[in-house]
Amino acid sequence: MDKRLLEILVCPLCKSPLHLDNEKHELICKADRLAYPIRNDIPVMLVDEARSLSADECQ
Numbered sequence: 001m002d003k004r005l006l007e008i009l010v011c012p013l014c015k016s017p018l019h020l021d022n023e024k025h026e027l028i029c030k031a032d033r034l035a036y037p038i039r040n041d042i043p044v045m046l047v048d049e050a051r052s053l054s055a056d057e058c059q
Contacts, residue, residue: 001038011036012045026051030058 001020009018011029018027018036026035027043034050035057036043 001041001043005043009043009045013047028053028058033058 006018006020006027009027010016011018011032011034013034014029014031016029016031018029020026021028021035024035025038027038027045028035029050033053033055034047035053036045036050038044
């Protein structure tokens, strides 16, 4: 994923910065405990498409 794009993307719910998880191809919002998928190098920034994270996954 392009680092410039990662710098400007924020969580659509809370506007917090997102963290890249390269292994799972997801963008993580620690504040809302959501993981937004990255498909074909395109982040899917829809809350309905995000998966909920456990407290352990947010660490």
